Amino acid sequence: MSGSMWNSLLRIDLSARRARARPVPDELAVYLGGMGYGVKLLADEVPPRTDPLSPENKLILTVGPLTGTLAPMHPQSCIVTKSPLTDGILNCYAGGFLGAELKFAGLDGIVLEGRSPDWTLLLVEDGQVSFHDAAPLLGKGTAETEAWMKKRFGPEVRTLSIGPAGEKGVAFAGIFSETRTFGRGGAGAVLGSKRVKGLAVRGSLGVGTVHPEEFARLVAENMEQLRRACAEEYNLVGMFSRVGTGAGMGLVNGRGGLATRYHEYGQFEKFAEIDGFAYARKFYTRAVACYGCPVHCGMLHKFRQADGSEGWLRGPEYETMYSLGSEVGNGDPVTLAEANRLCEEYGMDTLTAGVTVAWALEMGEKGLAREPGLSLRFGDREAILGLLARIGRREGIGDLLARGPLRAARELGGLDIAMQIKNSGFAAWMPRRMKGTALAFATSNRGACHKRAPIGAEITGQIDMNAYEGKAALVKGIQDRVNAIFTLVSCRFHEFVTPPELYPRFVQAATGRSMGLPDFDRLGERIWNLEKLYNLGSGLTRADDALPERCFQPIKGPASEGAVIDRAKFEAMLDEYYAVRGWDRDGVPTAGRLRELGLERYAALGRPGAGGSAGGLAR
Amino acid sequence: MKVSFELLTLFRQKAGTGHLELEVPTGARAEVPFGAAPCKAAGSGMPTVLAALRAAETRLGGQALLEGERLREGVLVFLKEAGGATRRVFHPSEERIRSGQAVVLSTAMGGG
Numbered sequence: 130m131s132g133s134m135w136n137s138l139l140r141i142d143l144s145a146r147r148a149r150a151r152p153v154p155d156e157l158a159v160y161l162g163g164m165g166y167g168v169k170l171l172a173d174e175v176p177p178r179t180d181p182l183s184p185e186n187k188l189i190l191t192v193g194p195l196t197g198t199l200a201p202m203h204p205q206s207c208i209v210t211k212s213p214l215t216d217g218i219l220n221c222y223a224g225g226f227l228g229a230e231l232k233f234a235g236l237d238g239i240v241l242e243g244r245s246p247d248w249t250l251l252l253v254e255d256g257q258v259s260f261h262d263a264a265p266l267l268g269k270g271t272a273e274t275e276a277w278m279k280k281r282f283g284p285e286v287r288t289l290s291i292g293p294a295g296e297k298g299v300a301f302a303g304i305f306s307e308t309r310t311f312g313r314g315g316a317g318a319v320l321g322s323k324r325v326k327g328l329a330v331r332g333s334l335g336v337g338t339v340h341p342e343e344f345a346r347l348v349a350e351n352m353e354q355l356r357r358a359c360a361e362e363y364n365l366v367g368m369f370s371r372v373g374t375g376a377g378m379g380l381v382n383g384r385g386g387l388a389t390r391y392h393e394y395g396q397f398e399k400f401a402e403i404d405g406f407a408y409a410r411k412f413y414t415r416a417v418a419c420y421g422c423p424v425h426c427g428m429l430h431k432f433r434q435a436d437g438s439e440g441w442l443r444g445p446e447y448e449t450m451y452s453l454g455s456e457v458g459n460g461d462p463v464t465l466a467e468a469n470r471l472c473e474e475y476g477m478d479t480l481t482a483g484v485t486v487a488w489a490l491e492m493g494e495k496g497l498a499r500e501p502g503l504s505l506r507f508g509d510r511e512a513i514l515g516l517l518a519r520i521g522r523r524e525g526i527g528d529l530l531a532r533g534p535l536r537a538a539r540e541l542g543g544l545d546i547a548m549q550i551k552n553s554g555f556a557a558w559m560p561r562r563m564k565g566t567a568l569a570f571a572t573s574n575r576g577a578c579h580k581r582a583p584i585g586a587e588i589t590g591q592i593d594m595n596a597y598e599g600k601a602a603l604v605k606g607i608q609d610r611v612n613a614i615f616t617l618v619s620c621r622f623h624e625f626v627t628p629p630e631l632y633p634r635f636v637q638a639a640t641g642r643s644m645g646l647p648d649f650d651r652l653g654e655r656i657w658n659l660e661k662l663y664n665l666g667s668g669l670t671r672a673d674d675a676l677p678e679r680c681f682q683p684i685k686g687p688a689s690e691g692a693v694i695d696r697a698k699f700e701a702m703l704d705e706y707y708a709v710r711g712w713d714r715d716g717v718p719t720a721g722r723l724r725e726l727g728l729e730r731y732a733a734l735g736r737p738g739a740g741g742s743a744g745g746l747a748r
Numbered sequence: 749m750k751v752s753f754e755l756l757t758l759f760r761q762k763a764g765t766g767h768l769e770l771e772v773p774t775g776a777r778a779e780v781p782f783g784a785a786p787c788k789a790a791g792s793g794m795p796t797v798l799a800a801l802r803a804a805e806t807r808l809g810g811q812a813l814l815e816g817e818r819l820r821e822g823v824l825v826f827l828k829e830a831g832g833a834t835r836r837v838f839h840p841s842e843e844r845i846r847s848g849q850a851v852v853l854s855t856a857m858g859g860g
Binding site: 361362363364365366368376377378379380381382383384385401406410584585588589590591622625687688689690691 | 754756757758760761766820821822823824826828829831832833834835836852854855856857858
């Protein structure tokens with residue numbers, strides 16, 4: 130063990146039904162953990178042209194040096210794989226308790242390789258693996274699957290699972306972990322392609338640190354920062370602790386940035402019916418926390434469904450309030466909750482699912498799409514729920530929508546309005562309203578990513594959201610910093626309160642690895658470039674760092690002044706971004722920058738056709 | 749002068765409404781010597797954002813928006829034009845509210 134990391138990766142060969150723990154080599158250890166481990170392992174072991182749903186793809190589940198320690202807000206684990214949605218590299222995250230349990234099991238990560246001959250459940254106990262028949266669970270939803278695993282393996286196991294969408298290869302199927310979700314990019318379809326229905330983990334080991342006294346001081350310092358934030362009436366994280374992540378929807382709407390009716394409008398007249406305050410006011414609510422988190426932003430709501438039965442739902446989270454609310458023209462909180470639950474049941478990312486449904490609704494209103502038994506109109510409850518179910522089952526038009534918004538539009542038309550980047554549906558923000566966020570969405574390695582964008586600064590007016598100037602360097606800085614933070618697998622909200630200087634101090638106290646904040650950011654930049662090389666190798670180009678045509682048309686309705694992207698200014702901003710990154714005009718990292726980052730041996734990775742045979746997003 | 753307020757997030761929740769209209773004192777017009785045209789900062793019958801926020805504090809039952817003349821941490825204030833465009837106000841004593849403008853009150857949203 131090296132401080133808080135075990136230096137142990139569990140490799141599970143599903144084809145041979147065999148597992149073995151392998152030590153972490155030094156050249157991997159410098160990536161700290163989490164996203165860093167995942168990206169480097171994928172770049173080293175899975176050629177970029179690999180078919181994402183083939184046995185040759187790998188699914189890499191990792192934790193970081195602060196996982197399972199007393200450091201607050203580090204409950205998450207990370208999955209890196211090749212995405213069946215974007216055909217590029219994917220990193221996605223889920224909170225809850227799975228990450229800590231992996232650490233307690235003596236592991237820094239699990240690498241799933243090959244394809245099981247039969248559908249299987251995996252049980253990992255202190256690093257030992259057993260395989261269990263999953264046949265009784267096929268077709269079952271995620272909640273039922275996880276409840277079954279807890280009944281079978283013991284209530285204390287921590288679990289993840291896929292639903293029918295993952296089994297059937299829906300390109301935006303997620304992996305669910307006790308109501309938390311590895312949502313983006315289709316990791317659920319990858320797990321399904323490996324015929325793994327679920328994973329349960331149980332651990333009994335303690336997690337140490339190299340400098341326990343310094344670590345305890347840092348924990349106390351950080352806890353005090355978080356305690357103060359939660360106690361302040363107007364603090365955002367404090368607000369999250371009281372009403373959840375939907376607390377800020379009113380501000381976004383007020384600034385004309387709440388994507389509505391498939392991004393045609395920036396304000397939704399019924400926003401106050403579906404925001405965090407509305408859920409807290411209308412429904413019995415209980416807050417729930419992830420491992421080691423004093424914020425407890427997860428909100429359980431008890432609601433009466435349209436059929437009169439009562440049900441519990443965790444969420445909806447902010448992004449879902451948009452994707453299954455304003456974006457589909459739905460102002461009914463019960464319909465929204467039921468749509469959220471359907472996505473959980475089938476195991477789908479609520480973001481891309483909602484955005485894809487919204488596209489189908491607009492196509493329906495234009496007379497370009499139809500589905501027997503459904504009236505494809507914004508706000509139509511039956512249409513929203515019906516389309517989600519059809520996607521989850523891959524029935525009717527759902528089979529087409531299940532491939533993602535870009536592929537569906539290529540088949541059916543409406544490509545110019547498909548709100549996607551790299552086939553990933555837009556997160557809950559309007560690039561036309563926020564120019565830095567436009568750049569962040571376009572250049573995101575996983576497509577339309579909201580986790581690495583200047584959203585807070587732009588929507589609060591800290592910086593001019595309509596300006597193009599200065600956004601390139603800002604976006605690069607955020608992308609690099611967040612990537613670095615994701616090597617620790619910190620909750621994204623941790624940084625809202627925590628001074629960045631604390632991260633390298635935590636790393637040093639936990640692992641003994643000495644680094645300053647510039648080193649930490651440089652690690653994030655190295656990972657960003659490695660991801661970029663992987664995407665270039667998979668066939669993605671500058672043409673994929675682009676915004677859909679709708680972004681170049683003005684937003685309709687009130688509060689729309691200045692809410693349009695100027696094409697020439699956007700392209701100039703993209704040029705500037707590439708230059709700031711040290712990339713050429715095609716977005717290819719230069720040899721000099723790769724050398725500076727210690728990535729020169731990966732230059733060939735970025736050449737299209739670098740191994741493998743398939744390429745899914747080819748134009 | 750009557751000033752319109754748009755209440756968002758926590759403030760909307762606390763007030764139980766999204767809109768308020770309050771009478772806000774404009775303060776005495778400054779003396780304008782030699783018949784010169786009054787400049788904006790000299791007082792022209794337009795209330796400051798500071799005065800508007802003080803009126804809002806009272807109307808909201810003592811909800812603290814200010815620390816002295818500065819905004820309390822976490823409070824966001826915007827001036828909204830009739831067309832809907834909003835601009836952040838950082839120094840409420842230095843900004844005046846023109847006819848047709850509304851004051852928007854919110855707490856923050858994060859990300860990035």
